[in-house]
Amino acid sequence: MKIIADTGKCVGAGQCVLTEPALFDQSEDDGTVIVLDDTPEGELVAKAREAVHVCPSQALSLQE
Numbered sequence: 038m039k040i041i042a043d044t045g046k047c048v049g050a051g052q053c054v055l056t057e058p059a060l061f062d063q064s065e066d067d068g069t070v071i072v073l074d075d076t077p078e079g080e081l082v083a084k085a086r087e088a089v090h091v092c093p094s095q096a097l098s099l100q101e
Contacts, residue, residue, distance in 0.1 A: 057084035
């Protein structure tokens with residue numbers, strides 16, 4: 038699995054970071070998503086799925 042982030046869609050809501058700070062951060066410049074680990078394993082896979090689900094701008098997706 039790979040996390041794909043579309044920073045053009047990202048509105049900087051930060052829900053991904055709140056869901057799993059080990060996977061996501063936000064740019065200090067504009068608040069857009071930064072993926073820290075784009076190939077999560079173990080329990081982080083479920084957290085990645087949750088982050089995709091809660092993203093208000095649908096800027097996150099998963100490539101299986």
